[in-house]
Amino acid sequence: MIHPIVKYGDEVLAKRAAQVMVFDGELQKLIEDMFESMYAAQGVGLAAPQIGISRHIAVIDASGGKDPKSRLVLVNPEIIATEGKQTEEEGCLSVPGFREKCRRPAKATVRALDRNGTEFTMTGEGLLARAFCHETDHLNGRLFLSHLSSLKRELITRKIRKMMKKDEW
Ligand code: NI
Numbered sequence: 001m002i003h004p005i006v007k008y009g010d011e012v013l014a015k016r017a018a019q020v021m022v023f024d025g026e027l028q029k030l031i032e033d034m035f036e037s038m039y040a041a042q043g044v045g046l047a048a049p050q051i052g053i054s055r056h057i058a059v060i061d062a063s064g065g066k067d068p069k070s071r072l073v074l075v076n077p078e079i080i081a082t083e084g085k086q087t088e089e090e091g092c093l094s095v096p097g098f099r100e101k102c103r104r105p106a107k108a109t110v111r112a113l114d115r116n117g118t119e120f121t122m123t124g125e126g127l128l129a130r131a132f133c134h135e136t137d138h139l140n141g142r143l144f145l146s147h148l149s150s151l152k153r154e155l156i157t158r159k160i161r162k163m164m165k166k167d168e169w
Contacts, residue, residue: 003051023117045131047138058135077112
């Protein structure tokens with residue numbers, strides 16, 4: 001089932017999501033829904049709060065649906081190591097229409113549980129490192145906007161507030 005994407009301004013995006021303790025059929029269904037919703041919105045990553053569900057789950061597919069092997073599920077993820085820096089344009093399905101240069105680690109290692117509750121660690125580079133950091137941030141109530149300069153952030157949020165007033169957000 002495709003869920004609508006929650007946008008900036010909704011408080012579910014600003015709070016820390018709950019840890020996942022139970023790995024049942026309902027969780028598997030939710031994960032499938034998250035992949036479906038992410039592909040429908042043409043994203044490379046999606047965190048559960050972005051469909052209004054405040055739980056520590058993220059899905060990532062840096063191939064954008066082209067390679068089934070690149071489907072990744074991160075449950076209760078934590079970034080445990082980073083290395084270097086990269087500055088590339090970054091966007092977010094919850095902040096549509098705004099893409100900004102954003103500094104992230106060049107390499108990031110995430111420790112997480114898979115969809116069955118088995119722990120794994122994985123190191124990503126480039127886009128994957130960016131996605132690990134971006135999605136883990138979401139689960140801690142943080143958007144990529146918080147990594148921009150306050151001037152840029154204020155410019156964007158002012159534009160969004162204007163759109164909200166006109167019911168265009
Ligand atoms: Ni995002």
